[in-house]
Amino acid sequence: MNPKMKWSFQVGKIAGTRVKIHLTFVLLLAWVGVSGALNQGIFTAVSSLVLLILIFLCVLLHEFGHVIAALRYGITTPKITLFPFGGVATVSHIPKDPRKELFISFAGPLTNILLAVILLSIRGSAFEWNLAAISKAETTLVDRMIWVNVILAVFNLIPAFPLDGGRIFRALLSFAIDRMKATFFAVRVGQGFAIAGAFIAVFAHQPFLFLIALFLFFAAGSEASMAETEHALEGLTACDASMGEFHTVEMDDTVDLAIKLMLDTSQPDFPVVNHSGQCIAIATRQDLIRTLREKGAEIPVREVVQTLPAMIDLDVPALDAWRKLVDSKLPGAAVVDSHGKLARWLTRENISELILSRTATLEYSHRQV
Ligand SMILES: [Zn+2]
Numbered sequence: 182m183n184p185k186m187k188w189s190f191q192v193g194k195i196a197g198t199r200v201k202i203h204l205t206f207v208l209l210l211a212w213v214g215v216s217g218a219l220n221q222g223i224f225t226a227v228s229s230l231v232l233l234i235l236i237f238l239c240v241l242l243h244e245f246g247h248v249i250a251a252l253r254y255g256i257t258t259p260k261i262t263l264f265p266f267g268g269v270a271t272v273s274h275i276p277k278d279p280r281k282e283l284f285i286s287f288a289g290p291l292t293n294i295l296l297a298v299i300l301l302s303i304r305g306s307a308f309e310w311n312l313a314a315i316s317k318a319e320t321t322l323v324d325r326m327i328w329v330n331v332i333l334a335v336f337n338l339i340p341a342f343p344l345d346g347g348r349i350f351r352a353l354l355s356f357a358i359d360r361m362k363a364t365f366f367a368v369r370v371g372q373g374f375a376i377a378g379a380f381i382a383v384f385a386h387q388p389f390l391f392l393i394a395l396f397l398f399f400a401a402g403s404e405a406s407m408a409e410t411e412h413a414l415e416g417l418t419a420c421d422a423s424m425g426e427f428h429t430v431e432m433d434d435t436v437d438l439a440i441k442l443m444l445d446t447s448q449p450d451f452p453v454v455n456h457s458g459q460c461i462a463i464a465t466r467q468d469l470i471r472t473l474r475e476k477g478a479e480i481p482v483r484e485v486v487q488t489l490p491a492m493i494d495l496d497v498p499a500l501d502a503w504r505k506l507v508d509s510k511l512p513g514a515a516v517v518d519s520h521g522k523l524a525r526w527l528t529r530e531n532i533s534e535l536i537l538s539r540t541a542t543l544e545y546s547h548r549q550v
Contacts (some may be wrong), residue, residue: 188203188205189202189203189204189262190202190204190207191273195245196248197257197258197259197261198248198257198258198259198270199260199261200241200260200261200262200263201261201262201263202262202263202376203262203263203264203265205264205265205392205396206237206263206264206265207433209389210230210233210266213229213230213233214230215228217229217230219389219530220456221502229520230324234326234328235322235326236329237263237374238332238544239293239296239326239329239333240263240268240333241261241263241268242292242293242296242443243268243289243290243293243333243337244261244263244268244269244270244289244340245261245292246288246291246292246293247270247272247285247286247288247289247345248270248290250284250285250287250288250539251270251272251285252256253284254276254281254285255509256272256273256274256276256507257271257272257273257483258271258272258273258287259271260271260465264396265389265393269343270289272285273497275348275354277360278404279352279353279355279356279360279457280350280352282348282349282351282352282355283352283353284351285347285348286345286348287345287349287350289337289345290333290334290337290346291334292346293331293334294330294334294415296326296330297327297330297331300323300326300327300330302519303323304323304324304327308324308327310397312328312409314328319400332386339374340367340370340371341370341371341372341373341374341397341401342367342368342370342372342397342400342401342404343371343397343400343401343404344371344397345516346467347367347368347371347401347404348367350362350365350367350370351366351367352368361408361409361412364405364408365405365408366402366485367478368401368402368404368405368408370403371397371401371404372398372401374397375394375395375397375398375401376394377395378390378393378397379391379394379395379398382394393397396404398430400520409536409540410500410503410536411500412540412543413535413536413539413540413543414498414499414500414503414532414535414536414539415500416501416539417432417498417499417535417539418495418496418497418498418499419441419493419494419495419496419498419499419501419502419516419527420495420496420516420525421526421535422499422502422503422527422531422532423502423519423525423526423527423528423531424525424526424527424528424531425515425525427448427451427452427525427526428442428446428448428451428502429451429452429453429454429460429523430442430451430452430453430454430464430482430485431453431454431455431482432453432455432461432462432481432486433481433482433483434480434481434482435478435480435481435482436473436476436477436478436480436481436485437477437478438480439451439467439469439481439482440470440473440478440484441466443466443469443480449465449466449512450463450464450465450512450513450528451463451464452464452490452515452526453482453486454525457522458522459517459521459522459523460490460492460515460517460523461489462486462487462488462489462490463486463488463490463511463512464482464485464486464514465511465512465513466512468485468486468487469485472484472485488511490509490511490513490514490515490516491505491506491508491509491511491515491516492514492515492517492521493505493506493516493517493527494516494517494519495516495517495518495519495524495525499532499535502514502516502527503532506527506528506529507529512526512528512529513526513527514526514527515527
């Protein structure tokens with residue numbers, strides 16, 4: 182669901198938060214190291230890498246600013262992903278209260294502002310506010326780090342989703358208009374900034390800036406669809422989001438029977454049930470077809486199935502059920518009653534259709550107002 186996250190590696194865990202690095206950050210490190218070593222010698226390459234690692238630390242502290250602010254409201258942060266332009270702290274949930282969102286979003290840039298102030302006070306003498314100094318060889322590390330923190334704070338305050346500034350903007354809008362409308366407005370503004378950034382990058386011959394703009398554009402889009410999903414599933418349970426009419430197979434049934442059922446009903450994946458009506462596995466279309474090709478049609482289903490699908494209680498919120506289904510990476514999940522028996526079947530298609538129909542209904546009712 183979130184393809185960008187597959188591009189990151191875990192480097193550690195701090196206070197329950199997994200710290201991950203995005204591939205683009207690693208590529209940046211490699212690029213700076215290699216091009217520095219080739220063009221200016223090993224000493225420059227090492228000092229550039231030290232600078233990058235310090236930037237990495239500032240970004241990490243920025244993210245922990247968010248983490249600590251979120252904890253104040255009891256919201257945990259399972260993971261932080263670091264990108265070259267900043268980090269993304271994935272909080273367990275984004276508070277609907279705009280005041281809380283404002284506080285959490287602002288805590289990151291505020292951390293960089295505080296770091297800059299601390300560095301300025303360590304430095305003592307008057308600081309020259311001239312950005313050109315950052316690339317001069319004689320500029321000290323402390324001065325560079327002051328600039329890094331200023332740039333991190335300013336960049337993240339740009340009102341473009343998914344940057345902190347975008348969230349701050351959304352939170353401020355939410356005081357005046359409906360949160361959903363505020364989200365879409367903030368997303369459009371964010372995408373506008375991303376397009377403008379991409380144009381500037383092309384004219385300034387800055388391929389790296391172009392990639393950042395491109396990433397921001399798509400991240401804003403996925404933010405919008407996430408908000409749409411949350412909005413559409415609000416107030417619904419796993420029972421509402423799942424199918425009451427579906428077919429099951431048993432362990433001793435043959436692959437042939439399951440394939441016939443698939444062709445007859447167009448249901449692609451089947452829950453496998455035991456005699457007590459409990460779901461004990463999932464037979465996916467992929468597994469059934471593969472077995473048919475490799476072992477023939479007379480093989481029992483028990484030799485096809487590999488995994489247990491997610492088990493979801495009837496009354497859990499639909500959004501949580503959807504997350505569980507997505508996390509399981511399987512096409513279906515079992516919705517079970519209080520006795521643990523399979524009551525309903527949850528699939529991605531089902532949820533997509535529900536989201537489409539709910540969104541349409543909500544838009545229609547908005548139009549009537
Ligand atoms: Zn931030």
